[in-house]
Amino acid sequence: MFNLLTRKSIRKYQPNITIDDQQIENIIKDCQKAPSARNRQPIKFYVVKSKSALQAVRPLFPENFPHVDTCSILVFLMGDLRSYGITDASSENEIDKARNAILVDGGIMVNQMLQVVRLHGYEACAVGNFQKVQLNGVLNLDNFLIPILAVTIGLPDDEGKPYDRLDVKDIYKIL
Ligand SMILES: Cc1cc2nc3c(=O)[nH]c(=O)nc-3n(C[C@H](O)[C@H](O)[C@H](O)COP(=O)(O)O)c2cc1C
16 A cells, blocks of 8 residues: 655666656646645656657766666656746846745655655656756756756666664754
């Protein structure tokens, strides 16, 4: 049975597993259930599936990323500044405020995606370590879209590592 608490980052996937386009859409549809501030829904999904698309983005990632090399799809979550009313005429201050708000919506969406893929039988890993400045150029995206994070998705080829958590007593205070 699906258990929210058993998720782990998976960094090695079974090779040659294809996720069909309808299933990708179903995953994204389920991700849309995530909350966002004022329901602005600023997050857009750019799904890298073909070998040629993966080859184009691969240089943006450090060499030692088996999950990027073995995943069935690599999804870039991008925040759309236009969802927060940003236009070419917006001030730096307005853009900064919108960017900060979008990063919160984006973080919530990343976690939604990490869990939703498991409902569809896959595992995933969030990947923040890539060259974000170059991404828009490689994907031919305008600058209203800001990179949040990438997520690798596939069928697991290992169990993932156990990552300890801090002592719970050290991270909360009841006031
Ligand atoms: C914002 C963010 C960025 C991350 N970036 C990377 C990354 O670049 N490479 C990677 O292998 N894992 C990355 N991770 C996964 C974390 O390392 C992982 O979630 C953490 O070690 C806890 O392990 P767990 O997910 O298995 O519980 C990232 C996770 C988050 C939330």
